[in-house]
Amino acid sequence: MVENFSQRYEDFGKISSILSRIDKRLQQIPEVDAKEPHYAVFIRYDDSALLCQVRAHITRTDRVGFLKVQESVLLLIAQAVTEEGALFAYPARRIFTDGPIL
Secondary structure (H helix, E strand, C coil): CEEEEEECHHHHHHHHHHHHHHHHHHCCCCCECCCCCCEEEEEEECCCCEEEEEECCECCCCHHHHHHHHHHHHHHHHHHHHHCCCCECCCCCCCCCCCCCC
16 A cells, blocks of 8 residues: 655654654554565655655455555554644645735
């Protein structure tokens, strides 16, 4: 599985800790193949977010089993973000003006 998620620019200082937590926890899931490469990395500065990516090779080949493990990985991502006091990013735009908006 490959999953992208976005972090707010305001949480830049927390990215390393978040990704480290995710990577360590991936190793604790028995259905994630330890022989295959897995990672949790910061991959790009996006328009309104910091883009991160998680890769894990799931050994379950049955549909329901795979989805259950995928769900575990998605939930551990959310848990790591929350534990660091960070928030997921969503598309946002800031408008700066020199005067009052009419």
